[in-house]
Amino acid sequence: MVSTLQLEVAHSVLYVHDREAMINFYTDVLGFEVTDRGPLMAPEGPEIIFMSQVANHHHQVAFISGRVKPEASNNTHHTAYRSSGTLDDLKALKKTLDADERVTQIMPLTHGNAWSIYFRDPEFNGIEVFIDTPWHVKQPQGKPLDLNAPTDDIIEFTRATFAPEPEFGPIGDFYQKRADYLAR
Ligand SMILES: [Fe+2]
Known part of the structure; x- marks a missing residue:
């Protein structure tokens, strides 16, 4: 059966190579702010950084460290x-x-x-x-x-x-x- 839930695009979570460089860019250029950050799932888990520039989305984009190479992705256009x-x-x-x-x-x-x-x-x-x-x-x-x-x-x-x-x-x-x- 097809879902009848109405869906809205809310956020993307990107694997990143250089967390601080990405945070700086999204902050300086696009006006995002870090709304929360911390280890994912377990204390030793990779850090997730949540970013938003509106009131009604806790995050619109988030970064998780772990991207091996900062090269163009063939996944997301x-x-x-x-x-x-x-x-x-x-x-x-x-x-x-x-x-x-x-x-x-x-x-x-x-x-x-x-x-x-x-x-x-x-x-x-x-x-x-x-x-x-x-x-x-x-x-x-x-x-x-x-x-x-x-x-x-x-x-x-x-x-x-x-x-x-x-x-x-x-x-x-x-x-x-x-x-x-x-x-x-
Ligand atoms: Fe587009």
């Missing part, structure tokens, strides 16, 4: 963090990332339904920080996003680029359709 911020906030994040030598592979993209910056943390984990656009469009989609452009131009570029694509329309209509479908 990326972890995405959705923000309620603005395009100006995203532009500011881009500047922060550009100025930080620990960050690699910075790639701003728009999927039509999101404005995103993809990048890699110091241990090459893929991260996406995105904000919603006002639209839905059939996925997958991806076009380079020029975060140096004026905000109004970004909005108009996104609308014009994805308007001809299938299912393009207001995001509210898409959410309503999904809600109706799930309530069937």
Whole structure:
């Protein structure tokens, strides 16, 4: 029987190579704080470090030591963090990332339904920080996003680029359709 529990993505737990370097990065750049830390399961167990930057999640990401090599993983493509911020906030994040030598592979993209910056943390984990656009469009989609452009131009570029694509329309209509479908 299929579960009827409603699920929400809450956190990722990453094996890390250099705990303190990872803590510093997530703290300095993305604004997380350590909410708890301690040995896992047994007193001599590996340390787990819980990190959050919101009130209603004890942790959104956690680190466990034990990663042998800090190389790109072939397991997880990326972890995405959705923000309620603005395009100006995203532009500011881009500047922060550009100025930080620990960050690699910075790639701003728009999927039509999101404005995103993809990048890699110091241990090459893929991260996406995105904000919603006002639209839905059939996925997958991806076009380079020029975060140096004026905000109004970004909005108009996104609308014009994805308007001809299938299912393009207001995001509210898409959410309503999904809600109706799930309530069937
Ligand atoms: Fe994504």
